[in-house]
Structures are given as C-alpha cells and as structure tokens.
Amino acid sequence: MPVEAVTLADTTTKELPLLVLWLFKAGLIYGGLLGTAALMTLAERKVSAWIQYRIGPNRVGPWGLLQPLADGVKFIFKEEVVPDGANPLMFRLAPILSAVPAMLAIAVIPFAGEVKIGDWSFGTLSIANLDISVLYVGALTGLSVYGVILGGWSSNSKYSLLGGLRASAQMISYELTLLLAVLSVVLMNGSLDLRAIAADQASTGMWNAIVQPVAFVLFVIAMFAETNRHPFDFAECEPELVGGFHTEYSSMKFALFFLGEYCAMVVMACLATTFFLGGGALPFIAELAWYVELPVFCAKASSFLFLFLWVRWTLPRFRYDQLMTLGWQVMLPLALVNLFVTGAVVALGWHPLLMPLLAIAVLVPFALLFGRPRPRSESLTHEGAAG
C-alpha cells in the first residue's frame, strides 16, 4: 500500500521539520485553491460569453486576466448593508460558514504522489494525510448547507428564507446520492483514504469512471446539486427569488458566499478526479513522477470545472418538484441498486469489468419500468380545450 510508503521515513532522504512542511504545503495548496476560485469567476464570464457568441471581459489585463482582482477591489470598497431586523450574529457568521467548509475539504485531496527534489523528500502533495479522508470530506459537504440556510434565515427577508429552505432540502437530498456513489467507489477500491483510492485505480489501470459508470454519472449530477450550480441552483434562482439566500448580502460578505461556491466547485472537481479518474494517473503508465502527476491531475480537475460552466449555460433550471422527483425517485434508488451490485461483485470476487455490464443489465429494466410517461393532468395537456 502506498500509505505505509509515505509514513515510513526513509533514512537516506532529508526532510523538512513537520510544521514548516505543513505551512509550506498549506500556503501552496490554499494559494492554488483561492487563485483557481478567482479565475473561475473570470472563466464563468468568458465561457458564458463564448457560448453566446460574445468575447467576454477583456479590458483588465491581457485577455481580462486581472478582472478577478478588479472585482475583488470593488467588493472590498463597497458599502456593507445589514438589513433591519437581521440577526446580527448569524448574518455575519453565515458567509464564513459557507466559505470555510468548502476550503477545508481541499486539505485531504492528494494532488500528486511523493514529492522528491534531489535528496529532499516532501511527502505526498496534500496537506493532511488522513486515513479516513472520505468521511472527512463527507462531513464537510454536510456542513456547507449551514452557511446557505443561516444566511437565508438571518437576513429577515422572505426571498432569502425561501432560497435557504430550498437549498437545504436540495442539498440534503442530493448528499445521499453523492455519498452513496462515493460508497460504491470505496467498496471497489477497499479504502476510505483518498490517496489509496487514487493509487489503487492507478495501479490496476481501471479507473472508476469505467468500472463504475453509474456511480460516476450519479456523482457528477449530485455534484452539481451539492455546489448549487445550474441546473440545480434553487438557492439563488434569480427569476423566482430575486437572489435567493444572498439577496440581502452586499460587499465582501457577498463575495465570501461566491468564494465559497467556487471553492466548493474546485473541491468537487478534485474529488471527482480522485474518485473516478484515478487522480494524477495516466492510462497504461504505471508509475509517474509527481511533476507529471500534478499537471495531469490539474488537467482532469479543470475539465470538470469546465463542465460546471458548460452545463450552466446549456441546461435550464429544473422545477422544484422535478428536482425532488429526480433526487428521491430516480437517483437515490439507482445509487442504492448500484451499491448493492457493487457489493455483490466485490463479495463474490468477480472481475470488476463485469460491473459496467451488470450496470447496464440492471439499468435497462429499471428505465423501462420507471421511465414510463406518467399520465398528465387535463389542465397540462389542454386536450379537449377546442371542443
């Protein structure tokens, strides 16, 4: 197992003091995370512009690259408004509660294997080497709902409250599917450690996206819902709720909500890469140095980030009842069935490549059974209206 290889200190290599190492890694990874989140705000506007045949922001710096900086300065200098009757403590706490869990989750993501420069060894390229990192990530995704619902409730505004309520219902519903999909991966790779999951996929060469297609699709869909992105952005659904939970927020508090959202997107993209695309692994190549793994990991995560933007400007928002139907009646049963099939395959010791075949074998009857069109009500079809 690569986990032991990391923790056992090699006598011939030199190491930095642990605290210095941690600080160094934390600075590096958090700088990367916040930088990526800032660039995502620009990328969002750029991609939306391209899809609409426009060019997008291009005035601040080359290709508009300094736009996030300009936005940040603007946010800082804006007036902070606290609405009348808002809960003063919770109103100020909510943006922090929204941003912090999203940022904390990045600590356990293994970006690359062991880093070695000359004689120096820096350990794996992740801040914390946690053996139960999947649980840690699950707990933090659960926490992220607090920021949204507290922000919605404490603003003393009905739109914010509605947005917060909808968001909490949605995030709790989809978290089940998300974690059930992750559980299939855990069964498949036999570890709760993200590093071990990535290393296992890299060593066998069978990425979970191939072996666990159902879990992969479910995870990607639930990932959108968890981060409150289109087509599941019920928390902030502008046409219905003005701005949702952040209607009353202004200035840097608003920016913190957005920072949290984009950080959550980055974390989810990293998680999807680790769980389903084998981390920094390349197909058919067994062992990779860290300086190859890191760019590969980043490329995979970026493709997920692009998917976030791409889907946002493609799909319309769901209706609320459609969201709940999809979550509870389609995705949750699928995740459970997938978990059951995975468990059976693992317990019987069958070849993991049977999984996709089994998934199709289970899914087709499932779709035929539940994919029937439901009879529509008279008022919807307008049939007989002419008579």
Place this chain on the structure above:
Amino acid sequence: MVIVKRKELSFWERLYLPEVVRGLSVTMRAIFRRKITRQYPEEPLATNEVTRGQPRLAVNEDDTIRCVSCGLCEIACPAYAITIDGQETDRFIEREPERFDIDMLRCILCGFCEEACPKDAIFMSEELELADFSREALVYDIEKLKRPISALQRRSDYVYKLNDRWHSSSSTS
C-alpha cells in the same frame, strides 16, 4: 385560444442524459462560432447618410457660417434645446448668430431643426458620442457646433435628395 399539443417523448428522450449530451454539443459548437461582439471604442458603429447624429452648424468654404439666425429651428425644436441670439453682419445675408447654443442633454436627435432650416445651415451629423463630466459642458456653443460643409457633405446631399422628391428644383441657397 391556443391549443398546446405536447409531443410525446420517445424512450431515448425520456432517458434525459442523451438529450443533455446533445444540448451540450450545441453549446460546444456555439463556442467556436464567429463572435459578433463589436469592440466599441476601437470599432465604432458604421454610419451612413441616414445616420441622424447630433446637429451641427454648416460653415461655408470661405469660413462664413450659413446660419442667418432666423430662429425657425429654435421654434421647431420640440425639446427647447436651441437658443439663438442674432446680430447684424456686413455680409450680403445681413444677419448671423451671435450666440447659438444647443443643450445636447435636451436634444432628442429628432432632426426637426434640419428640416425647418431654410438656409441648409444645420445638419444632423454622423457624430454620435456624447459624454462629459458636467451638465454645463454638454451645452454646446457655436464654436463647438461649427463644422466645415465638407464634413457634412454626405448628409447634406441626402437632405437635398429628400427635398427633391417634392420640388422640381433643389432648395439650395
């Protein structure tokens, strides 16, 4: 009454995900389409003879202003944007404006002044940009409004052509 016929979705469409992929392919193709953005300050809007920009006063080749301060444009102006004070001159036309102000904030670019002018002295130019830091700066005086007739030639030709629809001879001064 509109009768909405709802299309029955096929099995493939009800699976949802294939249709999502199809939608994604549409937007992906859109990314590589030609951009239609016009980079405004660098690429200004194309103007033509029909462009009805801000009114400007025509100045003859010999640096004399065409306006005789008759006040018809002042009367025609629906926004009361024009203020004229006249004075005598030794030139053959005897009168010329001492003061000719157009409040560009009031001007609605309707072109009535151009239509009312008997001396073809005021034309709607191709100048469209209007921005400054104070209201006072946007009340244009006569010096700001003067343009050589060559700069207004395209519009003036167009106005003559329009007038020639009704008269056999052109109404040049």
